[in-house]
Amino acid sequence: MTEHYFSRKPRASNHPGKVYLRIDESLFLFHTDASVFSKDRIDKGSKLLIKECRLPEKGDLLDLGCGYGPVGIAIAARHPELKITLSDVNQRALELAKKNAEENKVKVEIVESDLFGKLGTFDVILSNPPQHAGKELCIKLIEESKNHLNKGGTLQLVVRHQKGGRHLSEKMEEVFGNMEDIARQSGYHIYLSKKE
Secondary structure, X not given: OOOOOXXXXXXXXXXXXXXXXXXXXXXXXXXEOOOOOOXXXXXXXXXXHHHHOOOOOOEEEEEEOOOOOHHHHHHHHHOOOEEXXXXXXXXXXXXXXXXXXXXXXXXXXXXXXXXXXXXXXXEEEEEOOOHHHOHXXXXXXXXXXXXXXXXXXXXXXXXXXXXXXXXXHHHHXXXXXXXXXXXXXXXXXXXXXXXX
C-alpha cells in the first residue's frame, strides 16, 4: 500500500528539505521532509488561505491538518493576538511543525489528533483538507467541525473547485445553512461557513 502524507507514522526514509514563503514583507523558513504534504514548495491553496482567510480580532484558531505548519505559523506571526492550535495525524509533520514554530519564533499549541478526536472548540477552523484522502474524510471534517466551533465561529476550507470542491461547498451549505465563496485563485477557492 502506498504511503500518504495522512499516514500517522510515516515509514519512508527521511529526506529533509527547506522551503521559503514570502507574505508581504515577511519571509518564513519551513523545514520539510518525505511523507509530508507539499514537501518541495508551499502549495497555492495554503498561500491563498494565509492571505485571504477571514480572522476575528481575537479568539482561538485551529489549523486542522496543519502538515509542517505553514498556514498556522504564518498567521500566528501576523496575528499574535490569536491563540493558535496546529493539529495533524502525521507525527513526522507535527515534529516539523514544532521545529518550524521555533524557527519562525511564534507561539502555537501543537496537538496530534485524527480530525477532532483530541480537540476542543474554536472561533475559526482553517483547513486545506486532504482531497486525495477521499471525499468521505472531507465530508466527515465538515460535519464534525460544526460541534467544534463556538457560536459565530467559521469553518474556512481551501479546495480545488474542479477536484470535488463544488461538492464540498454544497455539503458546507447543507451542514451550516450558509456558505460563502470568499476568494479564488489558480483553481483554488476558499469556502466559508458560519455557525449561527
